[in-house]
Amino acid sequence: xxxxEYDTFILTELEEFPEDQEMEIIVRDLTPEDRRYKYRSAYxxxxxxxxxxxxxxxxxxxLGRGQLQEKPWSIQIIKEVxxxx
Amino acid sequence: xxxxxxxxxREFIKALEAYDDLVIIQQEVDWDLEMxxxxxxxxxxxxxxxxxxxxxDYPGFEALGAPLATYKRLAIAMGMNPEAxxxxxxxxxxxxxxxxxxxxxxxxxxxxxxxxxxxxxxxADLFKLPGPMVHDGDGGRYLATWHFVVxxxxxxxxxxxxxxxQMVFDEKTMVGPVLPFSDMGKMFYGKYVPKNQxxxxxxxxxxxxxxxxxxxAPSPIPExxxxxxxxxxxxxxxxxxxNDLYVPAQAExxxxxxxxxxxxxxxxxxxxxxxxxxxxxxxRTVYRVSxxxxxxxPIITVSNMGVPTDEGQLLRxxxxxxxxxxxxxxxxxxxxxxxxxxxxxxxxxxxGVRPAYSGIASQIANLVFGSKLSPWFTMVVVVxxxxxxxxxxxxxxxxxxxCHPIRGIRKYEQAPGTPLYPFADPEDRKWSRxxxxxxxxxxxxxxxxxxxxxxxxxxxxxxxxxxxxxxxxWKSYGFKD
Numbered sequence: 001x002x003x004x005e006y007d008t009f010i011l012t013e014l015e016e017f018p019e020d021q022e023m024e025i026i027v028r029d030l031t032p033e034d035r036r037y038k039y040r041s042a043y044x045x046x047x048x049x050x051x052x053x054x055x056x057x058x059x060x061x062x063l064g065r066g067q068l069q070e071k072p073w074s075i076q077i078i079k080e081v082x083x084x085x
Numbered sequence: 086x087x088x089x090x091x092x093x094x095r096e097f098i099k100a101l102e103a104y105d106d107l108v109i110i111q112q113e114v115d116w117d118l119e120m121x122x123x124x125x126x127x128x129x130x131x132x133x134x135x136x137x138x139x140x141x142d143y144p145g146f147e148a149l150g151a152p153l154a155t156y157k158r159l160a161i162a163m164g165m166n167p168e169a170x171x172x173x174x175x176x177x178x179x180x181x182x183x184x185x186x187x188x189x190x191x192x193x194x195x196x197x198x199x200x201x202x203x204x205x206x207x208x209a210d211l212f213k214l215p216g217p218m219v220h221d222g223d224g225g226r227y228l229a230t231w232h233f234v235v236x237x238x239x240x241x242x243x244x245x246x247x248x249x250x251q252m253v254f255d256e257k258t259m260v261g262p263v264l265p266f267s268d269m270g271k272m273f274y275g276k277y278v279p280k281n282q283x284x285x286x287x288x289x290x291x292x293x294x295x296x297x298x299x300x301x302a303p304s305p306i307p308e309x310x311x312x313x314x315x316x317x318x319x320x321x322x323x324x325x326x327x328n329d330l331y332v333p334a335q336a337e338x339x340x341x342x343x344x345x346x347x348x349x350x351x352x353x354x355x356x357x358x359x360x361x362x363x364x365x366x367x368x369r370t371v372y373r374v375s376x377x378x379x380x381x382x383p384i385i386t387v388s389n390m391g392v393p394t395d396e397g398q399l400l401r402x403x404x405x406x407x408x409x410x411x412x413x414x415x416x417x418x419x420x421x422x423x424x425x426x427x428x429x430x431x432x433x434x435x436x437g438v439r440p441a442y443s444g445i446a447s448q449i450a451n452l453v454f455g456s457k458l459s460p461w462f463t464m465v466v467v468v469x470x471x472x473x474x475x476x477x478x479x480x481x482x483x484x485x486x487x488c489h490p491i492r493g494i495r496k497y498e499q500a501p502g503t504p505l506y507p508f509a510d511p512e513d514r515k516w517s518r519x520x521x522x523x524x525x526x527x528x529x530x531x532x533x534x535x536x537x538x539x540x541x542x543x544x545x546x547x548x549x550x551x552x553x554x555x556x557x558x559w560k561s562y563g564f565k566d
Contacts, residue, residue: 009224009354011366028225038218039225039253040253041254042255065222065354065363066220066221066224066354067222083348084258084373
């Protein structure tokens with residue numbers, strides 16, 4: 001099964017971004033089943049690695065003004081967090 | 086009345102076609118960047134407006150790009166000759182928007198095309214609308230780029246229509262900046278948030294062209310009445326499904342809901358009116374959706390902000406400049422005109438004035454920088470009445486020859502600003518701090534007359550009989566222009 005792909009905006013220094021610990025971030029779904037839902041954003045609880053292969057799904061990284069970084073990271077989404085419950 | 090009025094977006098599209106200012110694109114285009122790229126190139130080339138008949142993944146929906154990105158399209162929207170000059174359009178705009186306001190009329194739901202389809206509850210899903218990914222690198226899909234948001238003051242009942250960009254976050258959520266000095270910002274953060282009350286809103290997409298012009302105008306007149314003044318007849322409104330706001334009955338799409346206090350989520354980056362992605366991705370105002378209503382085969386409107394010229398730059402420049410003209414005229418300043426070039430992304434104001442007394446340039450700058458309009462511009466250039474304010478060559482010549490590089494420049498510090506200024510440092514952006522400057526291009530009145538430089542131009546240094554002779558014989562000399 002093809003990896004799912006997400007992206008996220010990192011607003012801190014990339015070097016300081018913590019890996020392999022559960023954290024809440026916003027991701028956008030780049031490969032939804034229904035293409036109309038591409039770029040849907042969600043708060044998720046997830047673990048992230050700067051290695052592309054460590055976690056099941058691919059995570060593309062953008063900086064605060066939208067600059068796409070060349071190499072993807074990987075992500076394991078544990079659950080979606082509903083901020084409006 | 087003497088001018089044509091387009092009651093909806095569809096009549097306006099037909100007019101653009103009739104005036105050969107529309108390209109009908111039958112080929113399917115992708116909402117994911119392709120449509121945005123086309124509109125961007127249209128803005129940069131000042132091409133005809135693109136009318137997209139087929140949008141990938143969204144059968145039944147259409148889109149109109151760059152609806153008012155040129156003065157020609159603004160003239161058409163005003164029901165004027167498409168070749169009207171900026172001055173002619175300006176004079177007509179001021180004429181129509183001075184005097185008695187024209188109150189809107191309420192129509193029944195069954196007579197409102199925007200109620201032809203109604204989605205409530207789970208069905209009201211933002212991803213069922215073809216919100217474009219406008220620029221690569223944007224923070225999300227911006228469904229609302231040429232639109233307006235309706236809100237109401239909880240104490241006075243005053244209605245506001247304003248253009249506040251909205252990014253789709255999820256099925257039910259949009260997010261966008263609502264700056265604290267804006268009309269809606271004062272209302273939401275000043276009146277609803279302290280009481281922890283949600284604020285009802287309605288986003289209007291695909292309105293008639295003059296409602297869009299009114300929503301851009303920084304006028305103290307309520308925008309629904311301002312639209313009526315521009316149209317010369319009342320705008321037709323209909324009540325929303327889930328709140329007590331009223332929206333234009335002929336609009337293509339209405340998104341209803343509440344602006345939520347006590348929570349902000351990340352929005353941006355986005356290509357902005359300055360031609361840059363400047364303001365940071367940061368927590369901003371949240372809109373939760375309760376209903377979506379729309380016409381059959383709705384036509385969304387798409388603007389693409391970036392380097393000049395798009396409708397944000399053109400219309401904000403146009404209406405900001407004219408509100409300043411009204412302000413200065415109301416104070417009895419002997420101005421000959423006010424103009425903001427769209428290419429300045431409405432940061433530069435040019436004011437022509439008869440230099441009747443010393444200090445008049447500073448008086449003008451104090452008035453416009455002291456007005457509520459001031460966060461949207463940073464530079465005022467004051468030229469004399471003989472300089473054509475619409476002619477860039479003449480204004481640049483005046484700026485470079487009549488403005489003393491030290492005595493002619495006055496700085497205004499600690500001014501309100503916006504996070505969108507590309508030149509501001511990050512801390513200034515964070516606190517919306519600005520700075521402003523006056524370029525006084527008037528020769529001082531206290532110079533002895535004999536010492537005032539004489540402008541050397543065809544019109545100024547030849548006797549009238551020589552000018553007439555040269556003009557009369559111009560073609561016979563062999564010139565073709």
